[in-house]
Amino acid sequence: MKHEDILKTVNRQSGMTVPDGFFEDFAVRMAASLPEQKWETPQNELPRSLWNKVRPYMYMAAMFLGVWCMMKMFDLMRPSNSDLSIENNAILSEAVSNDDFMNDYCLTDIENSDLLEDLYSEGFTPTALSMLDN
């Protein structure tokens, strides 16, 4: 007998059997034994309260307020910007108009020649210097 004949003779039946009613019983048993899945139980969603709705906006407002407070604090920590202009300050105006004060305290870059000129104009002579040394 050729193999094609054998396969035709067997007629796609394997010769294996199952107990009576096996498939029906199995389907019922199997469906009943399926474990509960997490997603089967609906999650009870609580209604959103007013606070839940406005909370993100409140957080955002608090953040901006915090930033504003921080900037204000830095501003307060800065030294006060009192008016130091000469025109508006009587003491400074007087000091600047006083040549002696300016010469003594402010004009530090005086050349030696200027000093000597002043000394000569006031009657100073170099011999007086040697006398001082003695």
Place this chain on the structure above:
Amino acid sequence: MAEDTTSNDQTLIDQLRDPSTCRKAFGQVIAIYTEPLYWQIRRMVDNHDDANDLLQNTFLKAWTSIENFRGDAKLSTWLHKIAINESLSFLERERKRQNVSLDDEESHLIQVIEADTNIDGDQLKLKLRKAVATLPEKQRLVFNMKYYDDMKYEEISDILGTSVGALKASYHLAVKKIEQYFEDND
């Protein structure tokens, strides 16, 4: 008929995706696919009790991973894949448990077939089962799906992930080996 099956499948898939109808739809899946999957497994393991256990595992795995089923593949393809994986894993475990090598599996399976009590007593069919047991695992799968289940090569290709050409060659070779078995055991 094929269109009906496709639309039924699509309806089932839609119901499976909805948590409120999923369990009921899966009950229908079990009712529809119990028999084809049982035979798929039984022809691989050649024993009713083992096939029964593996079928339960198949449906349990399908149920627990139903969330991962996106509906890209056909429902039957997905279930057959699970059933085949279960069968092959079982055969591998049995080989390890009984310390049987791949080469000795043929004689081990023939022993299982001879010990099987759930048979109709037809000697020719029994002989064909023994001949099929001599085939390598993958060839046996292809032969079972093509010959017993009368599946199309394209369908088998989807399930096994093998090209149609390779499946045709594998089936042809399997038939040759079965023919040789009958010649040798006349």
